[in-house]
Amino acid sequence: MKLLALETSCDETAFAILEDGEKVLANLVASQEELHRRYGGIVPELASRRHLELILPLAFEALERARISLEEIEAVAVTNGPGLIGSLLIGVSFAKALAFGRGLPLLAVDHINAHFLAAFLEEKKPSFPFIALVVSGGHTALFYVRDYLEFYLLGQTRDDAAGEAFDKVAKLLGLGYPGGRIISRLAEKGDPQSIPLPRPLLDQEGFDFSFSGLKTAVAHFVKDLQKKGLPVPIHDLCASFEAAVVEVLVKKTLRALNATGVKNLVVAGGVASNKSLREEFQKLAREDGFFLFLPRPEFCTDNAAMVGVAGYQRWLRKEFASLDLDVYARSQFPRYQF
Ligand SMILES: Nc1ncnc2c1ncn2[C@@H]1O[C@H](COP(=O)(O)OP(=O)(O)OP(=O)(O)O)[C@@H](O)[C@H]1O
Ligand SMILES: [Mg+2]
Structure with missing residues (x-):
């Protein structure tokens, strides 16, 4: 077909x-x-x-x-x-x-x-149920996926998406657009532990994310240096910012796996092409014994x-749309019930 x-x-x-x-x-x-x-x-x-x-x-x-x-x-x-x-x-x-x-x-x-569902384009396909972390330019959300088209929201960002945070930080640092790839390239030459940045909502229960405070923390850090006439350590700042985003994403996702008892994880969306995020999940999958499905970056x-x-x-399923099909700006996903 x-x-x-x-x-x-x-x-x-x-x-x-x-x-x-x-x-x-x-x-x-x-x-x-x-x-x-x-x-x-x-x-x-x-x-x-x-x-x-x-x-x-x-x-x-x-x-x-x-x-x-x-x-x-x-x-x-x-x-x-x-x-x-x-x-x-x-x-x-x-x-x-x-x-x-x-x-x-x-x-x-x-x-x-x-x-x-991009995970199904790869040779090794996930089985149901799985947890899906979707991290993109407009979304950061964790889902419990029961079947291809049946999934429930565990948590999502309350403000900026992770990709949006990458883009906004790149913009405020004058690095260009789109920011994700540029920041992650610069981060490779920096020390991720050099600049202390917040890990928003990590100490709170639940599966929601927040990235706008992290972006503001970067902005304040830069302003402070500029006031003092000091140069911005661009590599270290990119590495520290990336590390903060990765840590929050990874820890909340592990929490979702533990809370639901699910053993399969799919990580997808534009930010899932981030090298450091991929490596961290790969390492944890080996250590914690869950099955990780990462679509290749182009997917x-x-x-x-x-x-x-x-x-x-x-x-x-013969679920055909009619010719008066409409478009929508935002999705309303049903919530996962514990
Ligand atoms: N290597 C990378 N590291 C971090 N972020 C990245 C990387 N590559 C791309 N991104 C980010 O991914 C986002 C684009 O992803 P994607 O195309 O899935 O988003 P979108 O379609 O714009 O948003 P949505 O899917 O939510 O509608 C951008 O914000 C970009 O900065
Ligand atoms: Mg997208």
Whole structure:
């Protein structure tokens, strides 16, 4: 069964073609980094316009890469939220038109659901139930995942997402956009223990996160130095900031594993491509004896292959979307009940 999946929730226009829900025949991501860099963040209206320009040529390129014709596609999967409304509308309108024009089933996919299902694109697949930590530009959340499309929220960030914190810290340090990759590269040459930074909410019960205080702590540290006319130790600061984020993410996730008694862990979303976070989880999986599933970095950042995995599960369940499918900016996930 061949399925076309697309993703336009943020600033990546992405297409994938999957066979039987897991074999990736094509996976294309057109990033808009260049377009938004000068603004230090995504400009929603520019993002939707770029999606509109890219969507058709990219669809044809995906078919070409997969070496198949449009006639062979049996279903269309699309992200309809959460994300930027204007951007989502471009992808959803395209998917509807294709589904209507060719008489194909339309499959609606939640972007966060898709992020953790990216684990199924790898050789070694997780079994249910598993805990999923989704760490991205817009989300930081822990889920108890009972089945592909059935999952419950354990906790999430009360303010900034982890990726957002990386981006904001990079911006205030004048390092550029997007910040995650830049900070983690600079952090490699720094001492993670050199600058004491807070570990927000770590001493509190529960599974919620908070990253805005950490960002403010970095800002204060920089301002203090500047007032004294001292240089900012950029490598040490990046390393210390990264260590604080990683420690909070890892410890809260371990808490979720212990509290639920679950032995399988999926870590996904853009920040899951962070080397230090990956290494820390790998080390702990060996020590604590849980099973870790980390999608490769290209399946952690936004892509359409993960949308295809979720879409295929909808297709198996015959959960087809109608042509009046709407988009949404935020997700409301059901809570896990202890
Ligand atoms: N190596 C890295 N280390 C830390 N953060 C990273 C790294 N690579 C990417 N990121 C961060 O990941 C985020 C992008 O991830 P992703 O594409 O999944 O987010 P998004 O789609 O914008 O948000 P969401 O999935 O919540 O809608 C950015 O905030 C970026 O800074
Ligand atoms: Mg994302």
